[in-house]
Amino acid sequence: MSTEPQRASLDRMARALHLSGAAVLEFTDLDAGDPLAAGAPAHYDARVRSLLGCGADAPPVLGTWLAAVHPDDRQRVAAARHEQLLSAGEQTIEYRVLVAGVARWWHERSDVVVTGPGRGSVVAVVRDITDERAEQEVSRRATELLRQTQAAGAVGGWEVDLAENTLYWTEETHRLHEVPPGFVPDLATAIDFYAPEHVPVISAAVERCMQGQPYDLELEIVTHLGNRRHVQAAGLPYYEDGRLTRLYGVFRDISEQRRREDELRAQIDIIARQDSAIRQLSTPIIQVWDNIITLPLLGTLDAARTAHIMERLLAEVGRLRARYAILDLTGVDAIDDVTGDHLLRLVRAVGLLGARGVLCGVQPAVAESLTGIGVELAGVVTYRNLHEALQRCIQALAARPAARTGT
Numbered sequence: 001m002s003t004e005p006q007r008a009s010l011d012r013m014a015r016a017l018h019l020s021g022a023a024v025l026e027f028t029d030l031d032a033g034d035p036l037a038a039g040a041p042a043h044y045d046a047r048v049r050s051l052l053g054c055g056a057d058a059p060p061v062l063g064t065w066l067a068a069v070h071p072d073d074r075q076r077v078a079a080a081r082h083e084q085l086l087s088a089g090e091q092t093i094e095y096r097v098l099v100a101g102v103a104r105w106w107h108e109r110s111d112v113v114v115t116g117p118g119r120g121s122v123v124a125v126v127r128d129i130t131d132e133r134a135e136q137e138v139s140r141r142a143t144e145l146l147r148q149t150q151a152a153g154a155v156g157g158w159e160v161d162l163a164e165n166t167l168y169w170t171e172e173t174h175r176l177h178e179v180p181p182g183f184v185p186d187l188a189t190a191i192d193f194y195a196p197e198h199v200p201v202i203s204a205a206v207e208r209c210m211q212g213q214p215y216d217l218e219l220e221i222v223t224h225l226g227n228r229r230h231v232q233a234a235g236l237p238y239y240e241d242g243r244l245t246r247l248y249g250v251f252r253d254i255s256e257q258r259r260r261e262d263e264l265r266a267q268i269d270i271i272a273r274q275d276s277a278i279r280q281l282s283t284p285i286i287q288v289w290d291n292i293i294t295l296p297l298l299g300t301l302d303a304a305r306t307a308h309i310m311e312r313l314l315a316e317v318g319r320l321r322a323r324y325a326i327l328d329l330t331g332v333d334a335i336d337d338v339t340g341d342h343l344l345r346l347v348r349a350v351g352l353l354g355a356r357g358v359l360c361g362v363q364p365a366v367a368e369s370l371t372g373i374g375v376e377l378a379g380v381v382t383y384r385n386l387h388e389a390l391q392r393c394i395q396a397l398a399a400r401p402a403a404r405t406g407t
Helices: 004-019 046-052 062-066 071-087 130-153 171-175 189-192 195-207 257-284 303-320 337-350 366-370 386-405
Strands: 022-031 042-044 091-099 100-117 119-128 156-159 166-169 217-222 227-241 242-255 286-289 290-301 324-335 355-362 381-382
Touching: 004 071, 022 071, 042 062, 042 337, 046 062, 046 091, 046 119, 046 166, 071 091, 071 100, 071 119, 100 130, 100 324, 119 171, 130 171, 156 171, 166 171, 171 242, 189 195, 189 257, 195 217, 195 227, 227 257, 290 303, 303 337, 324 337, 324 366, 324 386, 337 355, 381 386
Parallel strands: 290 324, 324 355, 355 381
Antiparallel strands: 022 042, 022 119, 091 100, 100 119, 156 166, 156 242, 217 227, 227 242, 286 290
16 A cells, blocks of 8 residues: 555656646556456546546446446556566556546556565556547548559658658659658669669759749650659748748659550551551552553542542642543542542642643443533533543644644
8 A cells, every 4th residue: 555655656657747738647456367357456536537537436446447448458458567567667558548538548557566576556547539539540541542543543742841851752753753661862873763764854953943933744664673764743831930941843754654655656656557558548640651641530529538539639649740530430429519629629639730730431320510510611521431431532642742742
């Protein structure tokens, strides 16, 4: 049992601790063999009784406290108390107590006054830390959520303390740089991770950020293991009381995104080349005779296709120095007003190159369409079919020398 001076000292300590939100309890002459003996004498200050939800008439025995200890925590508390009585040392433990059916967390720090082998009196300072643990849990969950989110998105974070000239990397930023455990970055080494050709770019961006200008760049780094990665590096200045004190930023691995973009560009290039090849095949320009080319047209002519045909035909007229260009419309089953106008302009454009554009194989439906939309075909030579058109063009070419010599 405690002496009266000890009890008075304990009470004074309890009053001092009360001001800090803590409380004092004492268990007298416990045995390590039964460290939670319900009948062991105990002393509870007023704050402990308040925390336990009991009045001044609560029995001054260990069982009053033990009845409140959460059943799931009693074995753990008993084991800790047993070890404490055997080692006769200080101990810190956290456990739950049930107050009016509601679980509250207590933080207990205790010491033992030895009274015999494996026996002693335990004096403990306890504090309700329920709210603190709730805040810690919220912070833990937020931190874990941020960590998992960063890992899922391959996004790291960093902070530069301008006053201390220190750099902090998040766990994901360390992982993206493939650095060994315990690696401590600084601003210079962080910049050195960038590919040599990008070091001047990021160095200038960081310098501008220190002057208050944010940046957002896509660059490459070379990791500690020598792997190249495409990254998005962004920095943002942070002000406190109008003074720039920190830089914050994100660091995101976009290697996979860039790979997909490169694949997409390659696919688009393949499609473009295939489309060009298809267009070439769909508009075959054939040199059927010296100075005579023909272009058999198939299907429906729209504005885009007609423009492509014009580009190819004029190029071939110039390249082959053709005198006649025969447009064979035998395979064309429909034509609209815009295309009809383009067709007319195509014939006229051939004429500007010193050649003559002629039409053949105009189907009745196409002829009706051209008439209906009012396309002016005056001056455009037409023939019934390719055989007739070719025959007339060859005859015209043969007659040219005779015309020049007067024979």
